Amino acid sequence: MRNATLALLALSAATIATSVGSSPAAAYDYPYCLQGRGIGIPGDCSYASYNQCLAAASGRGLYCNVNPRFAFGQQPRMRIYRDY
Template sequence: MRKTHLALLTLGATVLAGFVTATPAAARDYPWCAQGGEYDYPGECAYSTYEQCQASVSGRLLFCGPNPLFAYGQAPRPQPRTQRRTRPVAPY
């Protein structure tokens, strides 16, 4: 019974150490981004060449643009979101 507890404790510590030392993917460190459609600004920045980006966005109603973090060396400011005004619907 003691060996089982020790084995489970060791396994738990190993898994926890794996989560602590894991680093997030650096997908925003590439110079080209797929933009538009389902992606917020700056988009999916996972392409090292413009051609790679073009191949990925082909047929997806997206476009390729430069990564502002890579191009300008700073984080972009979030764009303020404006409320969309809707016209009240008149009853018939």
């Protein structure tokens, strides 16, 4: 009985150590977005290929478009100087 308890304790400790040590999934902007009524802009941008996006849009009255965050990236902010 004691061996079973120790084995269970070791297994649970290993599970906790694995979940604490792993890093969260990195955010990634995929190149295609599913857009349409009820989804908004830029929409559901979780498609790596245009065909994947078209398959998800099929029969739903939705369409696929290029992800603007992927296409244009982070634009540098420019400071506007004015002479008054």
